[in-house]
Amino acid sequence: KDALNLPKEEIKELKKDINKKAKEEKNLGGYIEQFLDTDLAELGDGVPIAIKDNINVKGWEITCASKILKGYKAPYNATVIDKMLENGLSAYGRCNMDEFAMGSSTETSQYGKTLNPHNPNRVPGGSSGGSAAVVGANLAIAALGSDTGGSIRQPAAFCGVVGMKPTYGRVSRYGLVAFSSSLDQIGPITQNVEDAAILYNIIAGYDKNDSTSARIENKPIVINGDRKLKIAVIDNYIDEADNEIKNALLDLIKALEKEGHTIIHKNLMNSKIDVATYYVVATAEASSNLARFDGMRYGNRIEGKDLKETYKLTRSQFGDEVKRRIMLGTFVLSSGYYDAYYIKAQKVRHIIKNEFDKLFAEADVIITPVTPTTAFEFGSKKDPLEMYLSDIYTISVNLAGVPAISLPIAKDKENMPIGMQIIAKHFDEQSLFDAAKIVE
Ligand code: GLN
Helix, strand or coil, rough: CCCHHCCCCHHHHHHHHHHHHHHHCCHHHEEEEEECCCCCHHHHCCEEEEEECCCCCCCCCCCCCCCHHHCCCCCCCHHHHHHHHHHHHHHHHEECCCCCHHHCCCCCCCCCCCCCEEEECCCCCCCCHHHHHHHCCCCCCCEEEECCCCCHHHHHHCCCEEEEECCCCCCCCCCECCCCCCCCCCCCCEEEEHHHHHHHHHHHHCCCCCCCCCCCCCCCCCCCCCCCEEEEHHHHHHHHHHHHHHHHHHHHHHHHCCCEEEEEECCCCHHHHHHHHHHHHHHHHHHHHHHHHHCCCCCCCCCCHHHHHHHHHHHCCCHHHHHHHHHHHHHCCCCCCCHHHHHHHHHHHHHHHHHHHHHHCCCEEEECCCCCCCEEEECCCCCCHHHHHHHHCHHHHHCCCCCEEEEEEEECCCEEEEEEEEEEEECHHHHHHHHHHHHH
């Protein structure tokens, strides 16, 4: 329990254990690079935390699981890394992910597969699949991931661990490679709720280096598992989920009601609308953010006969999913289509946020499934649109900017973990962790 509070003497032993285990379980593919047998002291001598490969750790290679960044070394620490070092934690290992965090299975990585620690034929989820897999396999006590549309919570659910996305603006994005800047947040992936709160407390707070960082009171979380909560249950989301997920949630809700929490039944608008809105906003921002990878400043340049060809050859290193997003984003931002797609999506985004505000006028927290199914098999979602539907329950949370946590509540018949999502109002991470502790 709360291993992040480990005394110094035990950290050395822990590192040895992790190194040994990591060697034994190489096939998992959770790390793109592990720092086995190296003197971890130079990376800080605290409890080692696995880091998604889109967060800058000074001097480490950072690839976002893309060939285009191969060989690129981070020139500075992300704010979250500095905060970790200041608080007795150290960075250990770069975790695999979907290329530029675009995907839901870690299959778009250009650095190989990551297996689900519960079944090697199943995906670990994504895009923070490596981070969730190493925590699920006990190859890390905790990890950092990033979440733009579900990329912390969905892999956490698939791997049977806890994953938390903070309120937008709560954790600095300085040093996180931007995918969709108005949606991205860094958050903890851990083995229990207590550890998630500890790591969250360390990385949260205002940062002058991030212009979207919130200058708002940031009281450290002290979990109170004795509260009686008003909980809104989203019936139409639960109804759409696979039977086993649905039943696990319904059982848990019954138990919560028995314990004296107030349950209110609500609906949210059709989650397919959230997905459509997300894929306009996120691709628009991604097409702009990824314009910087032109071979001039970052990573792996492929020299052509002139500048144009150099751009073309260099950018051809992007994988299919990244190319698809750049094309979609460029399209929705182009003149003539901007109003029809981008402006419309912004309006729907506003409606989604208002829907959450209305629910939080009555409830402390909201409960939904994390995913419509448990972890699926490799190669089973070839159609991109089908893959996009993996995030129907997590995407609206990013569009609204509210905090959410995913935690394991049961296993299905095939022994795969089932997760549950708890959502709280803006900057009320306190209620989020309290509710998670009550459920855990
Ligand atoms: N799966 C979603 C996508 O592909 C979300 C990814 C994320 O949160 N980074 O965009």
